[in-house]
Amino acid sequence: MNFDKIWNDTLAFEFDSKNDNYGFTVRLAKENYWTYEFTQKAILEYKKFMFLAAINDEMVSPSEIVDTVWHQHLIFTKSYNKFCKLLGKKIQHVPSTHNKEDFETFVNAKKRTKELYLQHFGEQDKSIWEYSSMFDSLNLKKSNFKLRTALIIGLNIFIALTIPFYFILKPFYSTVNSEEFFIGIILISLVAFGFLSFYNHRKLNSLTQHFDNSSFIFNLLPSELVFLKNDGLKDSILMLINKMIHEESLYFLNDKLYVSTHAKAHSNEEAVVIKQIKATKKGLTYLEVFQLLSSTPLFNNISNAMLAFKKYILKSNFFAKLFLLNFSILNVVLLLSFTRIVTGFVGDKPILYITIFTIILAIAIIFYLIFLINLFFQNILPRHYHSYVSEETKSSLDWQFLFLGSVVLVPTLVISMNAFYSMPQNNSGTHGSCGSGNSDSSCGSSCGSSCGSGCGGCGGGD
Numbered sequence: 001m002n003f004d005k006i007w008n009d010t011l012a013f014e015f016d017s018k019n020d021n022y023g024f025t026v027r028l029a030k031e032n033y034w035t036y037e038f039t040q041k042a043i044l045e046y047k048k049f050m051f052l053a054a055i056n057d058e059m060v061s062p063s064e065i066v067d068t069v070w071h072q073h074l075i076f077t078k079s080y081n082k083f084c085k086l087l088g089k090k091i092q093h094v095p096s097t098h099n100k101e102d103f104e105t106f107v108n109a110k111k112r113t114k115e116l117y118l119q120h121f122g123e124q125d126k127s128i129w130e131y132s133s134m135f136d137s138l139n140l141k142k143s144n145f146k147l148r149t150a151l152i153i154g155l156n157i158f159i160a161l162t163i164p165f166y167f168i169l170k171p172f173y174s175t176v177n178s179e180e181f182f183i184g185i186i187l188i189s190l191v192a193f194g195f196l197s198f199y200n201h202r203k204l205n206s207l208t209q210h211f212d213n214s215s216f217i218f219n220l221l222p223s224e225l226v227f228l229k230n231d232g233l234k235d236s237i238l239m240l241i242n243k244m245i246h247e248e249s250l251y252f253l254n255d256k257l258y259v260s261t262h263a264k265a266h267s268n269e270e271a272v273v274i275k276q277i278k279a280t281k282k283g284l285t286y287l288e289v290f291q292l293l294s295s296t297p298l299f300n301n302i303s304n305a306m307l308a309f310k311k312y313i314l315k316s317n318f319f320a321k322l323f324l325l326n327f328s329i330l331n332v333v334l335l336l337s338f339t340r341i342v343t344g345f346v347g348d349k350p351i352l353y354i355t356i357f358t359i360i361l362a363i364a365i366i367f368y369l370i371f372l373i374n375l376f377f378q379n380i381l382p383r384h385y386h387s388y389v390s391e392e393t394k395s396s397l398d399w400q401f402l403f404l405g406s407v408v409l410v411p412t413l414v415i416s417m418n419a420f421y422s423m424p425q426n427n428s429g430t431h432g433s434c435g436s437g438n439s440d441s442s443c444g445s446s447c448g449s450s451c452g453s454g455c456g457g458c459g460g461g462d
Contacts, residue, residue, distance in 0.1 A: 003055055003120075006051060006054060006087065007051050007120075009086050010047050010050065010054075010086065010087065011047060013083055013086060015076075015079060022297045024072065024073070024076055025040075025043065026298055026301060027072065027297075028042070028068075028072050029301050029304075029305065030300070030301045031072075032068060032133075032134070033134070033304055033305050033309075034216075034305060035134070035216050035219070035220060035221070035224060035305045035309075036221060036224075037216065037219045037220070037221065038134050038219070041125065041127070042065050042066065042069050042128055045125060045128040045129070046062075046066050046070060048117065049066050049070075049113070050070075050083070050087060050091060051087070052113060052116045052117065052120065053087075053091045054087035054089050054091065056116060058109075059094070059105065059106075059109040060109055060112060060113040060116065061109035061110040061112075061113050062113075063128055063130070063131075063132075064131075064132040064133075065128050065129075065132070065134070066129070071093075074093060125214060126212060126213075127212065127214035127215060127216065131212075134216050135308075135309070135312045137212040137214060137215035137216065137217075138210065138215060138217065138312065138313075139210045139211060139212060140312070140313070140316035140317065140318055141318075142316060143317045143319070143320035144317075145320065147320065147323060150320070151327070154327055154328070154331060157331075158335065161335060162335070162338065162342065165335050165336075165339045166339055166343065166346075169336070169339050169340075169343065170343055173340060173343045178350075178354070182353075182354075182357070185333075185336060185337050185357070188333055188336065189333055189361060189364075192329055192330060192333050193330075193368065195329075196325075196330070196368075199325075200326065200375060201375075201379075201380070203322055204322070204375055204376045205384075207318065207376060207380070208384055210318070217309075217381075218388070220385075222239065222398040222402050223236040223239065223240060223269065223398070224236075224302055224305065224306055225382060225402050226401065226402050227303065227306045228306055228309075228310065228377040228378065228381065228382075229377065229382050229402065231374065231378070233290075233294050233299060233302065233303060235401075236302055237289075237290050237293050237299065238401075238409075238413070239402070240270065240398070241257070241273070241286070241289065241413070242401065242408070242409050242410055242413055243397045243398050243401075244263075245410050245412060246397055247266075248260055248262070248263075249262075249263035249265075249270065249274065250263070250273070251412075254283070255285060256283030256285055257283060257285070257286060258283045259274050259278050268298060269298060269299070272293070272296055272298050272299070273289075273293065276289075276292050276293060276296065277289065280292075286413070310377060313376060314373065323369070323372065323373075326369065326372055327369065330365045330369075331365075333361070333365075334361055334362060334365060337354065337357060337358040337361055338358055340354050340358075341355055341358060382402060382403070385402070386403055
């Protein structure tokens with residue numbers, strides 16, 4: 001058996017056709033909330049697994065992530081049959097029945113798989129073979145409560161503490177004039193915000209230490225990072241179009257974008273842009289291009305994956321503790337000011353200015369907590385990448401856009417900025433799991449159960 005030929009053919013196998021808008025790869029990424037790079041990695045590991053199943057007569061067992069790819073490929077019947085023909089064997093998907101005999105079989109299969117993998121490919125990619133999902137490599141425990149619930153509880157505690165604060169602070173407040181109080185509460189507020197700002201940056205900078213070195217977080221694309229940094233697809237698409245204009249793949253004529261005759265796609269995203277504009281058989285305004293691209297499955301998946309990642313971080317125990325600390329300290333500061341209002345009202349003293357200050361303070365706290373929610377994604381993570389990527393990488397236009405913003409825009413784009421940014425954001429996905437495209441799959445034929453880590457493939461003959 002010519003192992004080299006089988007592997008080279010396996011590696012070269014294409015899961016997608018050029019005309020697919022919602023083909024294998026995009027569908028796999030969208031349904032599992034995977035990033036583009038992680039999806040490519042998972043597909044590569046699936047190819048390695050199937051190669052091992054083809055050259056070995058005994059059962060081998062996939063990881064949960066590899067099994068996810070396998071499940072979807074089974075639905076793409078024509079593609080799967082073609083793939084098995086290439087491998088020279090019909091690889092059977094064998095789910096576990098969870099009895100004792102099966103357990104031992106799959107344990108041995110898993111051990112065998114690791115040994116075969118080491119022999120042919122070296123060490124297994126931890127992010128694919130040791131974790132059950134893409135997000136597990138972040139190594140963050142899920143919080144036991146929601147932030148919304150914490151806010152409601154916090155507000156109730158705030159109201160409940162008003163009375164004890166009043167009786168505790170009344171003797172002191174009665175001896176302090178308004179000028180002294182304002183100086184004191186302003187200083188306390190500044191110290192609180194200053195301390196929390198320092199602590200939050202330090203704490204969130206340490207967050208990356210929790211992540212496994214193999215995690216997807218260290219392989220995000222500029223378009224995904226820009227989405228997080230600027231909270232939407234607008235700048236992700238703007239960055240791409242700017243790059244393509246700079247590369248002369250696109251050009252403006254009478255305020256409309258056209259595809260150049262010598263246009264060449266350097267990525268899947270650029271290929272979609274070229275395809276979508278060409279399909280209209282006319283030039284498109286920048287706003288029309290944005291609306292068209294933001295509804296395509298490929299760009300839609302940027303939103304899906306990044307919003308899922310953001311939600312995962314915000315729902316972690318790590319962030320919940322940090323948020324509650326900020327909320328509690330700022331609540332105490334607000335209580336100090338609010339209690340002054342109550343004391344003044346009961347004592348028939350002027351409370352107009354302190355009321356205005358308290359309202360301003362409450363608004364500042366709300367905005368600060370919103371800032372805290374976005375701090376890691378809009379500040380910490382981009383700065384991490386700035387220190388992480390090479391100088392050569394930083395020189396490319398898409399990475400420059402991430403780090404420098406609109407100053408790197410080509411002049412022809414600047415004139416479209418006002419109209420473009422007046423549009424509402426489009427962050428959410430709208431496509432169902434059976435979206436359009438030239439897929440050879442059937443949505444009704446999906447596997448009914450998840451096999452988890454208890455799946456095997458045996459290389460039986462055709």
